[in-house]
Amino acid sequence: xxxxxxKAHWSGALAAAAALLLTGAGAGAAVADPAPGAGTxxxxxxxxxxxxxxxxxxxxxxxxxxYVVAADRAGARTPVALRxxxxxxxxxxxxxxxxxxxxxxxxxxxxxxxxLYVVVADRLVAVDTTTGTVLSRTPAPEQPRPAGWTPxxxxxxxxxxxxxxxxxxxxxxxxxxxxxxxxxxLVFGADRGAFTGALPLRGxxxxxxxxxAGGAAAYVATDLGVEHLDTTTPVPTALRxxxxxxxxxxxxxxxxxxxxxxxxxxxxxxxxxAVNTGxxxxxxxxxxxxxxxxxxxVxxxxxxGRLxxxxxxxxxxxxxxAYDTATDANLPGETLTGFGLDGVSxxxxxxxxxxxxxxxxxxxxxxxxxVAL
Numbered sequence: 492x493x494x495x496x497x498k499a500h501w502s503g504a505l506a507a508a509a510a511l512l513l514t515g516a517g518a519g520a521a522v523a524d525p526a527p528g529a530g531t532x533x534x535x536x537x538x539x540x541x542x543x544x545x546x547x548x549x550x551x552x553x554x555x556x557x558y559v560v561a562a563d564r565a566g567a568r569t570p571v572a573l574r575x576x577x578x579x580x581x582x583x584x585x586x587x588x589x590x591x592x593x594x595x596x597x598x599x600x601x602x603x604x605x606x607l608y609v610v611v612a613d614r615l616v617a618v619d620t621t622t623g624t625v626l627s628r629t630p631a632p633e634q635p636r637p638a639g640w641t642p643x644x645x646x647x648x649x650x651x652x653x654x655x656x657x658x659x660x661x662x663x664x665x666x667x668x669x670x671x672x673x674x675x676x677l678v679f680g681a682d683r684g685a686f687t688g689a690l691p692l693r694g695x696x697x698x699x700x701x702x703x704a705g706g707a708a709a710y711v712a713t714d715l716g717v718e719h720l721d722t723t724t725p726v727p728t729a730l731r732x733x734x735x736x737x738x739x740x741x742x743x744x745x746x747x748x749x750x751x752x753x754x755x756x757x758x759x760x761x762x763x764x765a766v767n768t769g770x771x772x773x774x775x776x777x778x779x780x781x782x783x784x785x786x787x788x789v790x791x792x793x794x795x796g797r798l799x800x801x802x803x804x805x806x807x808x809x810x811x812x813a814y815d816t817a818t819d820a821n822l823p824g825e826t827l828t829g830f831g832l833d834g835v836s837x838x839x840x841x842x843x844x845x846x847x848x849x850x851x852x853x854x855x856x857x858x859x860x861x862v863a864l
Contacts, residue, residue: 537831538858539581541574545850545857547597548837551620552604555579557848558620559837559859560595560609568592571611573618576859578841578848585623589616596646597837601654606681608657610645615659615679615686627684631677636664643674649700649709651722655681658727660697660711671695676711678726688726692718698756699741703768704748710766712739717753719771736764736773743789743798744768745816752776752798754786761786763800765819776819788837791816792844792864797825799847805834811847811862827862840864 542561549558557576562569569592575585589595593612600607600620607618617626634642643662650657657679663672674697678688694713702709702722709720709727717739720727738756745751751766753773760783764773776798779786788801798814809832813825832851839848847862 537853537856538860539576539583541576541583541850541857541859542572543569543856544852545836545859546571546595547609548839548848548850548859549598549600549607550839550841550848551600552602552842554842556584557839557859558598558600558607559850560589560598561850561857562595569594571595573598573607573609575620575623578861587618587623587625589625596648599648599650599657601650601681602652603654606650606654608648608650608679610648610659613642613645615645615648615657617657617681617684629679629685631659631661632686632689634661634664634675636672637666640664640666640669640672643695643697645677646697647700647711649702651702652706656722657681658700658702658709658722660700662697663695665695674713676700676709676720676727690720690727690729692729693732694718694738696738698739699753701742701744701751703744703751704746708768710742710744710751710753712742712753712756714738714757717742717751717766717773719768731771733766734772736766739764741787741789743791745791746793746795750816752789752791754789754800760784763789763798776814777821788839790838790840792840793842794844797822797844797864799840801835801838804836804838807833809835809851811838825864827864830860830862832858832860 541559543564544562547560559574571590573587574583577584590611596610598607598609607620614628614630616628646660659677663674665671674692676690677686680687694715696714698712700711709722711718717733719730737759739753740756741754743752753764755762761779763776765776766773785803787804790799802810811827813822832853835849835851837850850859
């Protein structure tokens with residue numbers, strides 16, 4: 492397979508090149524001053540150091556900042572922090588503790604860039620990105636379940652275009668040796684800082700969420716298939732199940748709202764699907780012969796012309812595959828490999844579609860890198 496190999500030399504020249512890719516600014520573009528108490532530039536030969544293990548990554552709407560949720564090591568504890576990286580300088584310019592110990596998911600940012608949301612342990616954490624402060628830490632509302640059963644974990648997040656609502660997936664309750672119950676989609680009111688409703692689903696495992704253009708509809712991936720939801724009501728309404736698509740994990744919507752892309756799970760692991768959002772019928776887009784295959788971070792370019800996904804993420808052989816969305820053809824000449832990392836734990840396409848951000852492990856730490864598309 493032909494590939495474009497990115498060789499990392501994080502010198503000042505490449506940091507400047509990253510600035511041109513992400514902002515379109517000239518060499519005289521101003522670099523933001525570090526926030527009080529923030530660290531200095533941590534760009535090294537490995538990239539920008541972001542902690543012990545990067546858990547999730549999001550990019551600001553204007554493409555000048557990356558928000559990395561990372562776990563650190565403190566004895567037997569793993570504190571979780573949010574680190575803001577100025578992509579023009581490669582500097583960590585702000586750091587916000589999120590939890591003294593625990594796990595976290597992938598963050599999402601509102602379209603105006605003023606709010607960031609991330610699941611930390613059993614709580615939805617809301618962050619004001621302008622002040623770098625935590626606005627709320629809200630536990631999921633009580634989940635109906637038999638005595639002794641464990642509530643389901645919060646999973647995928649999506650923010651409505653106007654920023655007024657956050658949709659959160661939640662696994663169903665479970666009990667060792669007794670079984671599982673269906674999960675649900677929760678609605679969080681951003682202004683109220685509280686959960687305001689819940690939609691029960693058929694499946695137990697609730698994974699990725701994707702909003703269509705305009706936010707009038709959403710799709711949620713579960714272990715029983717992909718559900719199409721009407722989000723024009725205060726609490727979403729289930730419309731129908733996507734046909735010809737079983738268990739799924741991650742979703743991505745095209746910018747024009749006409750297509751949804753899904754990664755299959757269980758018996759369909761290693762297969763990607765394209766869904767016609769007008770008919771809610773899925774068809775296979777690709778299937779790897781040696782399934783199951785480690786596929787993650789499906790994303791569509793801002794112009795809708797490319798579909799990207801990360802393959803073999805937890806290995807030094809991690810690669811980003813590209814597909815032409817007009818022809819469904821794989822584009823081997825646009826495959827990205829050779830990131831110089833022991834594994835990639837998070838990825839995001841920058842606004843404008845000219846760069847890919849990767850966070851991954853190298854030795855005893857995690858690093859953020861910018862890759863030209």
